[in-house]
Amino acid sequence: MSAPARSPLEALFRAPVLIAVLLAGEALALIMSLASNEAGTRLIQFGLASLGIQWVCLATLCALYLLRRPLTRLSPPFLAWVCLALLLCMTLLVASAAWTVFGISMHPAEGRASFVLRMLAIAIVVGFLTMLTYQNYWNTRQLAVRAKQAELEALQARIRPHFLFNTLNTGAALVHQRPEEAERLLLDLSDLFRAALAGPREISLADELALVRRYLEIEGLRFGDRLRVEWQVPAALPDLSVPALSIQPLVENAIRHGVEPVATGGDVHLQVATDGDWLEVTVANALPSAPVRPTTGHQVGLNAVRARIQAMTHGRGSVRTTTAEGRYTAVIRIPLTP
Known part of the structure; x- marks a missing residue:
């Protein structure tokens, strides 16, 4: 039996959830590479996209872990917006670093501003979908905890x-x-x-x-x-x-x-x-x-x-x-x- 989490962040740092985040990042990288018009470079584009997405995911998770104590005082809705803001910040940093240091882009003819904006747009869409998914997961988990509590109360009452x-x-x-x-x-x-x-x-x-x-x-x-x-x-x-x-x-x-x-x-x-x-x-x-x-x-x-x-x-x-x-x-x- 797993431990009931008192905060959404506690449930986030469980092994199954962390593995799901990394696998979702790989799936996103695969989709981005398959959507490219340049068929001959899709494997390279998948590698670059996977590297960038995993850096964003890991950097966001590390930031949330370091800030977990003050963040646990926030209400779940406000906490979700803070997590989305951290995701966008990490996306901006990783995308800017990739362009500045390595000149990496999914499209060679693309400018820096359009590349960074495109990465931010993808992060916003993915962030909103993740918020909705995780909200359902957290609500389901809380309902399971309440059901178990009711079961224990019924057992004790007997x-x-x-x-x-x-x-x-x-x-x-x-x-x-x-x-x-x-x-x-x-x-x-x-x-x-x-x-x-x-x-x-x-x-x-x-x-x-x-x-x-x-x-x-x-x-x-x-x-x-x-x-x-x-x-x-x-x-x-x-x-x-x-x-x-x-x-x-x-x-x-x-x-x-x-x-x-x-x-x-x-x-x-x-x-x-x-x-x-x-x-x-x-x-x-x-x-x-x-x-x-x-x-x-x-x-x-x-x-x-x-x-x-x-x-x-x-x-x-x-x-x-x-x-x-x-x-x-x-x-x-x-x-x-x-």
């Missing part, structure tokens, strides 16, 4: 109702018997749903683990001694961002499928570790040894977490699951470097 209903039932049962614990439950619940309702976003690993601890406190009130949690977290956590509520759904699945169906409860193991250039977050639970009522599986929360991890890491991160020796294990892998 993991809320089950937990909400269980927590409210637990709170209702504690109101009269243990009001202090009911108050703590509602405070923890408010923190969790504040994070959930904020939508897909990134938070620090430490904040995400804090949300997991609040969730486990709530479930601890619900299950009591039936829930046994083991933490293996280093004292110094990596300074890394993760999607909000990305670890909590895996812990929720572990409780739902490894603790809730069993009368004696079960254990949940949560480990945070680094493996080279990767962060690994492992959530494991024991599978019930005796037959229990069927459940819907781990897939709802798992699919939501997997999609959000891949979106945040641009396809580098992963969420893998294994079942072995009576335990179900989910492992999140996130690169430590961007």
Whole structure:
């Protein structure tokens, strides 16, 4: 999955786009040479046109790259006009240099002024066509980003109702018997749903683990001694961002499928570790040894977490699951470097 670009210039400096620009320049040079009336010199004219066009393209791209930081502050329509102006300036410089230094022209009888004006006219036409093409490309890309964002929001929304209903039932049962614990439950619940309702976003690993601890406190009130949690977290956590509520759904699945169906409860193991250039977050639970009522599986929360991890890491991160020796294990892998 490619990274969503925040500015049209970011998308411009991708390998496929750069290759397309160079190939389009070669196609333009071929058209110009084929349009010539002098059939015997078309190969030479193609070479000269290709050299000039590629110099214009590369010079324009270099100028845009050097000016990318101030240009990213501009609105896309105004940025397009600035790019066209840079293209015309580079065309003027290359055409003037070609005539002055080498005496190059596609037509020997052509004067300097007419040659430069003809090159500028071609650049204007090509520039406008490129602007229209790239505008469609950018709009399509933005629509794809919005569609992916909507998909992630829909996936995240699917993991809320089950937990909400269980927590409210637990709170209702504690109101009269243990009001202090009911108050703590509602405070923890408010923190969790504040994070959930904020939508897909990134938070620090430490904040995400804090949300997991609040969730486990709530479930601890619900299950009591039936829930046994083991933490293996280093004292110094990596300074890394993760999607909000990305670890909590895996812990929720572990409780739902490894603790809730069993009368004696079960254990949940949560480990945070680094493996080279990767962060690994492992959530494991024991599978019930005796037959229990069927459940819907781990897939709802798992699919939501997997999609959000891949979106945040641009396809580098992963969420893998294994079942072995009576335990179900989910492992999140996130690169430590961007």
